[in-house]
Amino acid sequence: AYIILDGRLAKAFSAWPNYISTAPGVAYAYLPDYRRNRKDIYHSARSLSGLASKIGVSPxxxxxxxxxxxxxxxxxxxxxxxxxxxxxxxxxxxxxxxxGLRISASMEVLSKSGQVIPGLYAAGATGQGGIILEGHGHHLGWAFTSG
Structure with missing residues (x-):
């Protein structure tokens, strides 16, 4: 799946308040940030057929x-x-x-036999069991529910 923008949208997503994403070391990432720093995922062309060729899609x-x-x-x-x-x-x-750690509903770490290990709790990513959380703010939900 690709996000497709035209020149009008490109201009809109080049400055506040229309950011594309957040990024490490950057509070908000705009389209020019992707053009400069993410040449692996940023593609541009003057025509749709040219863009299609660049992204490997049938024009x-x-x-x-x-x-x-x-x-x-x-x-x-x-x-x-x-x-x-x-x-x-x-x-x-x-x-x-x-x-990973086996945990109870209360985030207590369980032993191999399934017993609670007193005083040992899973925190952060150690207790999420492989959940992939992407996007701005999504990790807050995990923080709120896991403590």
């Missing part, structure tokens, strides 16, 4: 998809009409463990 398929969207855009949206066209690609990353 006719992308053109038809955008034309369909432009015929019926969301309320308040003008469609994707103005070049340049930009695609932000997926970021592939994994947060996995080949094991």
């Amino acid at each position: 006719p398929t992308l053109e038809v998809t955008i034309a369909d969207y432009n015929r019926n855009p969301r309320p308040g949206c003008a469609g994707l009409l103005e070049p340049p066209f930009i695609a932000l690609g997926p970021v592939r990353s994994w947060l996995l463990t080949e094991g």
